[in-house]
Structure formats: structure tokens, C-alpha cells
Amino acid sequence: MTATHGRRRRSGRAGDTVFAAIGVLGELLITLGLLLLGFLVWQLWWTDVVGNREQAQVVAGLGFTPAPTPSGAATPQVATPRHDDPPVLAEPAHGTTFATLQVPRWTGEPARPISEGTDKATVLDVLGIGHYEGTAMPGGVGNFAVAAHRTTYAKPFNRIAELQVGDALVVRTADTWYVYTVTSTQIVAPTDVSVIAPVPGQPGVTPTERSITLTTCHPMFSARERYVVHGTLSSWAPVSSGTPAELLAAAG
Amino acid sequence: MYGWIWRHLPGPTPVRVVIAAVLVAAVLAACFTWVYPALAPLMPFNNTTVGE
Numbered sequence: 001m002t003a004t005h006g007r008r009r010r011s012g013r014a015g016d017t018v019f020a021a022i023g024v025l026g027e028l029l030i031t032l033g034l035l036l037l038g039f040l041v042w043q044l045w046w047t048d049v050v051g052n053r054e055q056a057q058v059v060a061g062l063g064f065t066p067a068p069t070p071s072g073a074a075t076p077q078v079a080t081p082r083h084d085d086p087p088v089l090a091e092p093a094h095g096t097t098f099a100t101l102q103v104p105r106w107t108g109e110p111a112r113p114i115s116e117g118t119d120k121a122t123v124l125d126v127l128g129i130g131h132y133e134g135t136a137m138p139g140g141v142g143n144f145a146v147a148a149h150r151t152t153y154a155k156p157f158n159r160i161a162e163l164q165v166g167d168a169l170v171v172r173t174a175d176t177w178y179v180y181t182v183t184s185t186q187i188v189a190p191t192d193v194s195v196i197a198p199v200p201g202q203p204g205v206t207p208t209e210r211s212i213t214l215t216t217c218h219p220m221f222s223a224r225e226r227y228v229v230h231g232t233l234s235s236w237a238p239v240s241s242g243t244p245a246e247l248l249a250a251a252g
Numbered sequence: 253m254y255g256w257i258w259r260h261l262p263g264p265t266p267v268r269v270v271i272a273a274v275l276v277a278a279v280l281a282a283c284f285t286w287v288y289p290a291l292a293p294l295m296p297f298n299n300t301t302v303g304e
Contacts, residue, residue: 027253038280042288043295120293223297 043152047125051154055128058097058113064174067243079177079242081235086139086210087176092116094123099138101129101146102170104246105162112156114171118147125153132196136210138171138178139236143211145196150216150227157216160227168246169212169231177244180212180231187218188226195228209233 069076092098099114117123118130129148136142148156169180188195195215198207210233218227237244257275261268292298 024253035283038283039288039291042284043292046284120298221297223299 047153048155051126051128051152052110054126055113055154055156056110058115058127059100059111062097062100062113062174064100064172065239067177067239068241075248077242078245078248079237079239081179081244082237083235086178086233086236088140089137089173091133091137094119094133095127097127098131099171099173101156102172102247103159103163103167104170104249105164105167106159109159111172112148114146124149128154128156135196135213136198136207138173138212139176139210139233141210142198142207143196143200143213144171144180145213145215147215150218151220157214157227158220160214160216160229163229168234168244169214169229170244170247171212172239175239177237177239178233179235179237179244179246181234182229182231184230186228186230188228190223190226192226195226195230200230 067076067079089098094117095115097113097115100111101114102111103109112128114129114131115123115127116131116133118132123130124147129146131137132145132147135145138144150157150160163182163185165182165184167182169182171178171180186195194201194203196213197203197205198211199205199209200211200213212231212233214229214231216227217223218225235244258268258272261271263271
């Protein structure tokens with residue numbers, strides 16, 4: 001900046017002002033660029049850091065009783081899968097966390113909270129997975145439909161494309177495990193809301209099956225399409241009877 | 253602009269460097285806490301819900 005003083009004596013006052021204005025404008029533009037870079041860092045990294053921490057706290061705050069481990073045994077007791085009618089919770093109030101999701105295929109991913117509603121500000125950005133209001137509850141006849149971010153805000157469904165037909169999706173409420181099996185995956189337009197119909201893809205049809213549907217954005221970092229995973233309930237078990245074998249196989 | 257700020261910071265150069273770093277950190281912290289969360293919903297890639 002010492003060069004400015006030398007130049008000031010040679011050039012006129014008007015030219016001096018113009019150069020100063022251009023200099024300030026240039027610095028403002030550089031600043032704007034750096035702040036935009038900061039926005040990317042915040043959006044792509046910091047929302048994950050905060051989200052992972054908050055969602056872990058939400059899961060811990062549920063106060064779910066751990067599944068029993070026999071005294072002296074290193075591994076939890078294996079629950080006997082049941083195929084009769086499972087208990088189904090009533091739909092809770094918007095923003096209430098009522099379940100968790102664990103996917104054995106996603107090794108290393110923590111249990112994610114599932115909360116009522118798919119509003120971004122109150123559920124998806126802060127609580128992880130959201131349950132489409134009005135769709136079936138876990139274990140219910142119909143379609144238990146949930147949504148979550150694929151990138152940013154702890155990205156619960158980041159690895160959705162790894163899911164294959166036959167993979168287990170394990171939902172837990174306070175007292176019950178619901179083990180779903182992936183039956184199909186598809187990529188649809190955001191307007192194709194029939195994927196969360198009681199019978200997926202067939203709105204208006206009365207359901208007889210207990211389905212699950214995961215929806216998230218596709219491709220990554222875009223909202224152009226939706227990646228959708230369908231599944232059906234394969235078994236359920238009371239938490240007091242142990243842990244589903246699907247989860248233990250993943251841990252072992 | 254930055255030259256003006258630099259000239260108006262008190263103390264010798266090492267002190268000024270420290271103060272400048274604190275100022276930059278404060279601006280970034282304010283952005284992370286208030287500005288970016290407020291801007292995020294306005295971004296097209298965050299407009300993900302249909303008719304909900």
C-alpha cells in the first residue's frame with residue numbers, strides 16, 4: 001500500500017478517487033467470492049457435523065431400552081422372528097421422534113432417528129429421517145414412507161444407492177423391531193408422489209401388504225429426481241425378546 | 253478497504269495480525285451461525301419438497 005502514496009503525487013485527484021473506488025470494488029468482489037466458498041463449506045461439511053451430533057443426541061434422548069444380552073454372553077440374544085400381526089403405533093404429533101432406522105448394508109452408519117413429518121425446517125434438516133404424514137406407521141398395512149437428505153444435514157440416506165433387493169431395513173420403536181426387506185429400487189420425477197401411496201405406485205388401491213418406502217434426492221447434490229427404495233415387512237419381534245439376527249450378522 | 257482496516261488496527265504488526273485473524277474468525281462464525289442458515293432455504297438445490 002506504500003506505492004499508493006508515491007502515485008498520489010503524480011496523478012490527479014479525480015483519477016485517485018476512481019482508482020480507490022475500483023480497488024474497493026475489487027476487494028468487495030474477492031470477499032464475496034470467499035464468502036460463497038464459506039457457504040459451500042458450511043452446506044457440504046458443517047451441516048453434516050452438526051447434524052450427526054444432533055441426531056445422535058436425538059437417538060440417545062429417545063431412552064429406548066437396549067435389547068437384552070444374556071448375562072455372561074458377549075453378543076446380544078437373537079430375537080425369534082415373528083410373522084403374525086405386529087403391534088402398530090398411532091401416528092404421533094408433527095416433529096415427534098418415534099423410531100430409528102438401521103441398515104446392515106450401511107456398515108458404520110449409526111441408527112438414525114425417524115420423526116413425524118417431512119418439513120425441511122422442522123424435521124429433515126434437524127431430526128434426520130422424516131415420516132410422510134398420513135402414510136402407514138411401522139408394521140402397519142399400507143406404506144410406511146420416509147424421506148431424508150442424501151447430501152448435507154448429516155445425509156442419512158447418502159448410501160441409498162448401495163441397497164440391493166433382499167437387503168434388510170430394520171426399524172425400531174420403543175418396544176418393537178420391524179425387519180423389512182428391499183424389494184425394488186427406482187428413480188422417479190419429484191412429482192411422482194404415487195411411490196408413497198398405500199400400495200406403492202398404485203394410488204387408490206386398498207393395501208394388503210406391509211410396505212416401506214425410502215425416498216431421497218437424485219442425483220446427489222441435486223433435486224432433479226428422486227431415488228426410491230421399496231420393501232415389505234418380512235418379520236417383527238418384541239425388543240424384550242432380543243435383537244434381530246439381521247443386525248447381529250452385520251456387526252459380526 | 254482492507255488497507256484502511258489494516259492502517260486503523262492498533263499496535264505493532266504481530267498484534268495487528270492477531271486482531272485481523274480474530275476479525276476474520278468472527279465474520280466466519282457469524283456467517284456459519286446466522287447468515288448461511290438463513291440463505292440455505294433460498295438455494296435452488298434445497299428446494300426439494302413437492303406439494304408438502
